[in-house]
Each structure stands twice: as C-alpha cells, then as structure tokens.
Amino acid sequence: MERYMKKRKVTAVLLAAMMCMQIIAGCGTKNDAAQTESSVAATEDAQGAAGENTQTAGQNATEENAGGMAEQNGAEESIAGKDATEQADGTEVSVPEDGEYTVEVTLEGGSGKATVDSQAKVTVKDGVAYATITWSSTHYDYMIVNGEKYLNENEGGNSTFTFPIDGIPCEMDVIGDTTAMSTPHEIDYTLTFRFLETADFTDLNCNGRMELSYADQFEVEQYGTYKLITIVDNGRFLLVPKGVSVPKNVPGDVTVLEQPLENVYLVSSAVMDLVCQIGAVSDLKYTGVKEKDWYVKTAADAMAEGKLIYAGKYNAPDYELLLSGGCTFAIENTMITHNPEVKEKLEELGIKVMIERSSYEKHPLGRLEWIKLFGVLFGREQQAKEFFDAQVAHIEPILEKEKTGLSVAFFAVASDGTVTVRKPNDYVSSMIELAGGTYSLNGYVEEEENALSTLKMQMEDFYAAEKDADILIYNGTIEGELTSIAELVQKNSLFADFKAVKSGQVYTTGSNFYQQTSGTCDFIEDLNKVLTGDTDAEYRFLKKLD
Numbered sequence: 044m045e046r047y048m049k050k051r052k053v054t055a056v057l058l059a060a061m062m063c064m065q066i067i068a069g070c071g072t073k074n075d076a077a078q079t080e081s082s083v084a085a086t087e088d089a090q091g092a093a094g095e096n097t098q099t100a101g102q103n104a105t106e107e108n109a110g111g112m113a114e115q116n117g118a119e120e121s122i123a124g125k126d127a128t129e130q131a132d133g134t135e136v137s138v139p140e141d142g143e144y145t146v147e148v149t150l151e152g153g154s155g156k157a158t159v160d161s162q163a164k165v166t167v168k169d170g171v172a173y174a175t176i177t178w179s180s181t182h183y184d185y186m187i188v189n190g191e192k193y194l195n196e197n198e199g200g201n202s203t204f205t206f207p208i209d210g211i212p213c214e215m216d217v218i219g220d221t222t223a224m225s226t227p228h229e230i231d232y233t234l235t236f237r238f239l240e241t242a243d244f245t246d247l248n249c250n251g252r253m254e255l256s257y258a259d260q261f262e263v264e265q266y267g268t269y270k271l272i273t274i275v276d277n278g279r280f281l282l283v284p285k286g287v288s289v290p291k292n293v294p295g296d297v298t299v300l301e302q303p304l305e306n307v308y309l310v311s312s313a314v315m316d317l318v319c320q321i322g323a324v325s326d327l328k329y330t331g332v333k334e335k336d337w338y339v340k341t342a343a344d345a346m347a348e349g350k351l352i353y354a355g356k357y358n359a360p361d362y363e364l365l366l367s368g369g370c371t372f373a374i375e376n377t378m379i380t381h382n383p384e385v386k387e388k389l390e391e392l393g394i395k396v397m398i399e400r401s402s403y404e405k406h407p408l409g410r411l412e413w414i415k416l417f418g419v420l421f422g423r424e425q426q427a428k429e430f431f432d433a434q435v436a437h438i439e440p441i442l443e444k445e446k447t448g449l450s451v452a453f454f455a456v457a458s459d460g461t462v463t464v465r466k467p468n469d470y471v472s473s474m475i476e477l478a479g480g481t482y483s484l485n486g487y488v489e490e491e492e493n494a495l496s497t498l499k500m501q502m503e504d505f506y507a508a509e510k511d512a513d514i515l516i517y518n519g520t521i522e523g524e525l526t527s528i529a530e531l532v533q534k535n536s537l538f539a540d541f542k543a544v545k546s547g548q549v550y551t552t553g554s555n556f557y558q559q560t561s562g563t564c565d566f567i568e569d570l571n572k573v574l575t576g577d578t579d580a581e582y583r584f585l586k587k588l589d
Contacts, residue, residue, distance in 0.1 A: 136210040140422040152232035187218040212237035241288040257409035311376035323421035329354035338555035455518040462505040469496040478570035483512040515543040517551040
C-alpha cells in the first residue's frame with residue numbers, strides 16, 4: 044500500500060509538472076506576435092549580426108509555442124473579432140466626397156517598434172476610399188487587408204501600400220508580412236485613420252485647385268482637408284468636411300460651411316436644375332419659387348410631396364419658417380444685392396448666405412460649369428464632373444462646324460413697349476456664336492464689364508438695329524412665349540417689316556428656358572439646327588412660329 048501511494052505521488056508530481064509546462068508554453072504563445080516582432084526589430088537593429096544558432100532556436104521555440112496553443116489562440120481571435128465588430132458598429136464611419144485628403148494614421152500591435160508615417164494620403168474615387176501608408180521599414184513585402192493581399196509599391200525604399208478603407212474615421216485590423224528575418228513572419232496590426240486634429244488656418248497651405256475650363260466667376264482651392272471657395276465680388280467660404288474640426292484663426296471675411304449642408308434655402312431658381320442633375324435635391328428643404336412656377340420637374344415633384352417647401356421670395360423670406368426648420372445656409376442670386384437688409388437679417392439669424400454669379404459668366408459653358416461648385420458643396424463632385432464632361436462632349440461636333448454667317452436677334456417685348464435684349468458679352472449671345480450664328484447686336488451695343496446682362500431699347504432703336512436680322516428668337520421666359528407671328532406683330536406693327544418675319548424665320552423659347560440650366564448644350568444644338576436649316580428637327584427649347 045505504501046509503495047502504491049508513493050507511485051501515485053510520483054505520478055501526480057509528473058502530471059503537475061507537465062501542466063505547468065503547458066501553461067508556460069501557452070503564455071509564450073499568447074504574446075507570440077510581440078515576440079516575433081521584437082525579434083524582427085532586434086534583427087534590423089543589429090543588421091543581421093545575430094548568430095544563426097540563436098535565430099534557429101528562436102524560430103523553433105516560436106513554432107513549438109504556436110503549435111501548442113493553436114486552439115487557445117483561435118478562441119482569443121474569435122473574441123477579439125467580436126469586439127471589433129461591435130466597435131465598428133458603434134462608430135460612425137463615412138466616406139467623404141471624391142478627392143484627396145491628408146489624414147492622421149496610428150498603428151497598434153506587435154511590440155510597438157514598427158511604425159508608419161503619422162500622416163497618410165486618402166484618395167476617394169467613385170465613393171470608395173483608398174489609403175496609402177508608408178512603413179518605417181523596407182522589409183514588409185505584402186499586407187493583408189479584409190482578406191485581400193496587397194504588394195509593396197516602393198521597391199528599394201520604405202515599404203508602401205495602397206488599399207481600400209472603410210471610411211474616415213475608421214479602425215482596421217491588418218496583417219503585415221516582414222522579411223527581415225530568415226523566415227518571413229505575418230504580424231497582426233490595427234490601423235486607425237482619422238482626420239487631423241484642429242488645424243490653424245494660418246498654417247494651411249494651398250495644395251491644389253479645381254480645374255475649370257470656362258467658368259471665371261468662382262474658384263475652389265484645396266487646403267489639406269478643407270476647400271476654400273472664392274466667388275467674385277461675393278466673398279470666400281471655407282468648406283469643412285464632416286468629422287473635421289473647424290480650424291482656428293479663420294479670417295473674418297471667410298464664411299465657414301460645415302458639411303453636410305442640409306435644410307438649405309435655395310432661392311436662385313437657375314441653380315435648381317444643376318442641383319437636381321447631381322442628385323442633391325434631398326439636401327434642400329426650402330425654395331423661393333412656388334410649385335406652380337417650377338419648370339424643373341424634380342423640384343415640382345419634391346414640392347408636391349412636401350419635401351421642398353416654399354419659404355418666400357428673395358426679398359421677403361419667411362424667417363420664422365426657416366429658423367424652425369433648421370435652415371443654416373441659403374443660396375441666392377445677385378438679385379438680393381438690391382435688398383441688402385435681407386441678407387443682413389439672414390446672417391443675423393445664423394443663416395449663412397452664398398450669392399452665386401453663374402449668370403455673369405460670359406461663356407455659356409462657364410455658366411454650366413457652376414455645377415462643379417454645387418457638386419463640391421453637396422458632396423457630389425464626381426457626379427458634377429461627369430455630367431459637365433458629357434455635355435461638353437455632346438456639342439463638340441457642333442463647335443467644329445464652320446460659321447453659317449446668319450445673324451440672330453434674341454429679345455422680348457415688355458408691357459410698356461420697350462424691348463429687352465441681351466448684351467453682346469452675355470452667355471446667350473455666346474450660345475448663338477457657338478451654334479454657328481452671329482449675334483445681331485454685336486458692334487451695335489457697347490460691351491460693359493460686370494454689368495447687367497440685359498438692356499432696354501426703345502422700339503425705334505431696336506428696329507434700326509435688328510430689322511435685317513436673319514432669325515428672330517423671342518425670349519418667352521420674360522413676358523411669356525408667343526403662339527404665332529401675328530401675335531408678335533400685334534405687339535408692334537413695325538415687326539411686319541422685319542426680314543425674319545417676312546421669311547418666316549421667327550422662333551420663341553419656352554418658359555422653361557431660364558430654369559433648365561443643365562440644357563445649355565441642348566439649346567446650342569437647337570440653335571444650330573435652326574441655323575443649318577434642319578426644318579424637320581425636334582427642339583427642346585425652341586418652337587417655330589407660323
């Protein structure tokens with residue numbers, strides 16, 4: 044019996060010793076990633092001076108530890124993955140508008156000796172964000188992000204990788220494979236991307252400008268994560284992306300706009316069509332045009348559904364309605380300059396005001412190019428660029444044609460008998476020129492820089508200037524469109540002597556002409572059809588009068 048008890052005691056001691064060894068092995072495996080990276084760091088610091096036997100022993104120990112506790116590691120990884128999912132679900136991650144951003148990046152994991160550059164470039168294209176990071180080492184040959192492998196892009200220099208990220212801010216678990224030791228090792232890391240801490244405006248530098256082909260009444264400059272918008276004679280605006288702090292020491296003449304811009308009061312009716320084309324009408328809440336007066340279907344439908352609300356004209360807004368609905372931003376046209384007290388009141392109430400000047404663009408494609416500005420404001424820069432480029436490509440064949448030599452008059456008759464015409468430096472006269480015609484008032488009316496685009500003429504003066512014009516186009520957006528040539532003659536009998544009236548070359552625009560700004564190129568196409576004698580053509584904006 045005594046011998047049996049001694050035998051059991053020896054067995055128990057042996058079992059206890061084996062259990063202790065397993066526990067010790069388990070502890071070593073739990074910190075395996077840190078130990079591996081420490082070995083890597085030591086190897087790099089010593090520049091390969093460590094002995095081959097030491098490396099082999101360390102490698103064997105690592106392999107034994109990894110094999111001994113694989114099941115335990117699997118359980119720990121499962122728990123960590125669950126925590127990461129819960130954290131991701133609880134964090135608001137958003138992808139900013141298309142463009143390039145500089146963000147702050149931090150690295151966690153391993154021994155902490157490996158680092159990445161503290162700032163990274165994030166490029167957003169088609170709504171997908173891609174980060175480019177650079178390691179402090181040249182020995183990382185690939186990374187694994189969301190199960191996909193990405194290879195080093197900088198052979199011979201510090202390892203650099205570009206891969207998609209969830210958005211900004213975001214936290215992502217990744218794997219980096221290092222070749223610093225005799226055997227490559229995959230090491231787990233966590234990368235966190237966030238916008239930079241509060242910047243000082245005086246420290247910001249311009250690092251890019253929006254490419255504009257025709258517009259000259261606005262400019263958009265990139266200042267790191269911020270965009271600085273400048274509108275001729277109407278101030279500067281600093282656009283702050285969502286999740287980014289407003290910089291310190293912003294100059295007093297710069298208006299800060301924090302995205303997303305919502306519950307917007309859009310007073311400028313010519314802008315609505317451009318906003319609709321980029322799919323941003325949902326960011327609007329108030330308008331200065333009543334439902335019955337809209338010729339932009341998307342806007343009219345939004346008002347019918349109660350998603351867009353009439354809040355008064357530019358000179359008489361419903362301040363109480365705007366405030367109760369959370370409006371903080373209004374887009375006006377230059378008409379508000381005739382009522383400066385309205386702008387002052389809006390700003391006093393905390394509603395920031397931007398005065399757009401698209402109608403002051405001399406080139407019609409410059410007026411259309413304002414869609415890029417609204418794309419920037421509403422986070423739809425790519426959609427705006429694609430629409431603009433497609434429109435320009437659409438009329439390129441027309442622009443390459445030879446001029447027809449035909450003269451065109453564009454006018455409307457007011458109730459007092461005077462005639463309203465466009466000045467030669469106006470976008471309408473430019474559309475006539477681009478379509479292959481000649482604006483009939485060229486050389487007759489002196490061009491004025493930054494002046495109103497319209498001019499009032501007495502009928503006698505208009506007769507002297509326009510009676511020999513080859514084509515008459517009546518502007519139906521002012522006093523309403525005409526239905527016949529006889530109706531034009533009824534406005535003034537002198538029209539009966541006009542060359543175009545006698546030849547039947549009289550057209551009227553529809554009432555939709557001014558509001559449907561996105562149709563600039565379609566109007567040029569309509570004009571070209573008229574000028575080239577395409578009598579069977581269908582027009583979007585013009586109607587031939589009998």
